[in-house]
Amino acid sequence: MPSPEEPALFSLAGKVAVVTGAASGIGLATARRFAAAGATVVLSDINDATDEASDLGADFLAVDVSEEDSVASLVASVVEAHGRLDVMVNNAGVLLTAKGIDADSTDDVRRMIDVNLFGVLFGMRHASRAMGPGGAIVNTASMAGIVGFPGLSAYGASKWGVVGLTRHAAVELGPLGIRANCVCPTGVATPMVGSDLDHWAVRSQVLAHQHTDRLATVDDVAAAIHYLASDDASMVNGHALWVDGGLGAGMSIEMIEAAVGGSIRDGTAIIE
Ligand SMILES: NC(=O)c1ccc[n+]([C@@H]2O[C@H](COP(=O)([O-])OP(=O)(O)OC[C@H]3O[C@@H](n4cnc5c(N)ncnc54)[C@H](O)[C@@H]3O)[C@@H](O)[C@H]2O)c1
Numbered sequence: 001m002p003s004p005e006e007p008a009l010f011s012l013a014g015k016v017a018v019v020t021g022a023a024s025g026i027g028l029a030t031a032r033r034f035a036a037a038g039a040t041v042v043l044s045d046i047n048d049a050t051d052e053a054s055d056l057g058a059d060f061l062a063v064d065v066s067e068e069d070s071v072a073s074l075v076a077s078v079v080e081a082h083g084r085l086d087v088m089v090n091n092a093g094v095l096l097t098a099k100g101i102d103a104d105s106t107d108d109v110r111r112m113i114d115v116n117l118f119g120v121l122f123g124m125r126h127a128s129r130a131m132g133p134g135g136a137i138v139n140t141a142s143m144a145g146i147v148g149f150p151g152l153s154a155y156g157a158s159k160w161g162v163v164g165l166t167r168h169a170a171v172e173l174g175p176l177g178i179r180a181n182c183v184c185p186t187g188v189a190t191p192m193v194g195s196d197l198d199h200w201a202v203r204s205q206v207l208a209h210q211h212t213d214r215l216a217t218v219d220d221v222a223a224a225i226h227y228l229a230s231d232d233a234s235m236v237n238g239h240a241l242w243v244d245g246g247l248g249a250g251m252s253i254e255m256i257e258a259a260v261g262g263s264i265r266d267g268t269a270i271i272e
Contacts, residue, residue, distance in 0.1 A: 010230045013038030016082045017229065018074065020065055020123060021092030023049035025190030026140060029218035030089055030225045031056060037226060042078050045092065065092045065119030066111075068126075075126040087229045088127035090120040091140040093158075095192050098151040109154040116158035117165070124169050124180060133177025138228045139166050140221075141182040143244045159184075163240045170238030179237040181228040185221045186210060186244040208254040210245030 017034050021027035022043035034041045035056040043053040044063045053060035059081065063074045078085055093116045097108040120139050127137060144152045145159030162182055169180035187206045189197040196202050197215060206215060224243045227233055242248050253264050262268035 017087035090123035212245035
């Protein structure tokens with residue numbers, strides 16, 4: 001519990017933390033941040049991240065989060081090596097198709113549900129069995145689990161499920177002293193979305209929906225995960241923290257002006 005006399009300042013000292021999807025993007029940024037905050041971090045991914053882990057003085061353990069046995073053995077190995085588990089970040093995810101309800105391949109949709117939704121369920125199940133009071137689970141959902149985006153119905157369904165699972169887990173695990181929260185990032189340029197977000201046209205579309213002058217970065221998301229994982233957030237449970245530059249708050253001026261013509265700022269918007 002944070003105290004005014006001894007502010008915790010988001011310290012993770014003494015905590016053992018696992019981050020899945022830690023070979024890249026948001027997960028790697030989170031692992032770096034956790035290490036800087038004093039945690040003993042275990043990076044875990046389906047791809048090798050031994051070098052990234054050793055740069056942080058951390059361990060790497062392979063996992064396929066869509067396979068329950070693999071997740072169970074990850075958690076068991078962490079507890080065997082470090083004696084405890086305090087923080088579980090269920091962050092591994094895939095975006096395999098964005099063609100929409102009519103054209104998404106069913107195999108792709110199933111795989112996204114397996115990784116993005118079952119992966120989080122397995123992570124929460126096995127981590128919560130290993131955690132004691134004070135444990136913190138943070139899941140990576142998405143703004144596609146909060147609002148609709150053209151083409152992202154299947155990915156969005158998996159992430160909508162993550163938001164729901166997180167809330168239910170908070171209710172189930174809260175009495176055990178374990179918190180469960182999730183973050184909902186807007187678009188972030190990572191390998192998962194390819195170089196699309198670096199393209200000027202996509203950048204301008206994203207920025208027109210947000211209320212910021214820049215795109216979100218992996219470090220913006222890692223900072224939110226860090227907060228939710230820390231004891232400073234010990235009264236925050238079942239929350240979906242939007243890291244979205246205001247995208248979910250409402251329409252931007254640019255969107256309204258594009259729809260009605262003219263400029264709201266100089267009073268020439270055409271509203272009849
Ligand atoms: N980049 C975005 O715009 C964005 C927006 C909202 C949410 N997210 C979510 O953020 C999380 C991290 O994605 P990212 O953007 O950093 O992408 P990324 O591709 O950089 O990282 C995802 C990591 O997950 C790993 N992974 C994939 N399948 C796995 C499996 N079955 N088991 C274990 N690891 C697996 C990958 O190897 C990769 O290292 C994902 O859950 C993603 O859905 C991303």
